Amino acid sequence: MSKRDLKKYLSELNKTQLEEQVVELYDKFKDVKVYYDFVFRPNENNLVKDAKIKIANEYFPIRGKRPKMRRSVAQKFIKHFISLGVDVFIIADVMLYTIEMAQSLSAEKEIKSEAFYKSMLNSFEQSISFMIEKGILYEFKSRVVAIQKETEVQKWHNLLEFHAIVERFDY
Secondary structure, three states: OOHHHHHHHHHHOOHHHHHHHHHHHHHHOHHHHHHHHHHHOOOHHHHHHHHHHHHHHHHOOOOOOOOOOOHHHHHHHHHHHHHHOOOHHHHHHHHHHHHHHHHHHHHHOOOOOHHHHHHHHHHHHHHHHHHHHHOOHHHHHHHHHHHHHHHHHOOOOOHHHHHHHHHHOOO
């Protein structure tokens, strides 16, 4: 069904029928429920707090011995926040927070996995692209530069790529 067909169908319904369909969607599909819960009670602070706790737990687990360091956990939150329409400053904050947590772990213990460094570079590139697209890169300048400088301090294998990304944009 195309969007046009959907609009035509919805315009043929009376208000009661339309309300019934929305309530049915709310009951039937979790994503619809999450969306409406956020729309009517947009508590971004709790969403961000929960996300940061779970992201930090990937690098500094409360239970368990070894950090899992899964980038996918943060990516799911970021994708979810984008779909909900969370403020772009909050999304950018979570993106950078993920890299900062990874760097904190890397500062404490040596990480031998090349995939870890590649993954953090991908996260960095994506966060920079997102901030450029949304026009908010300047507001995060100090954190972006701090992340890049930390790769130098920790002698990451791909520090030149981080440096090249920061040099590409002009403040």
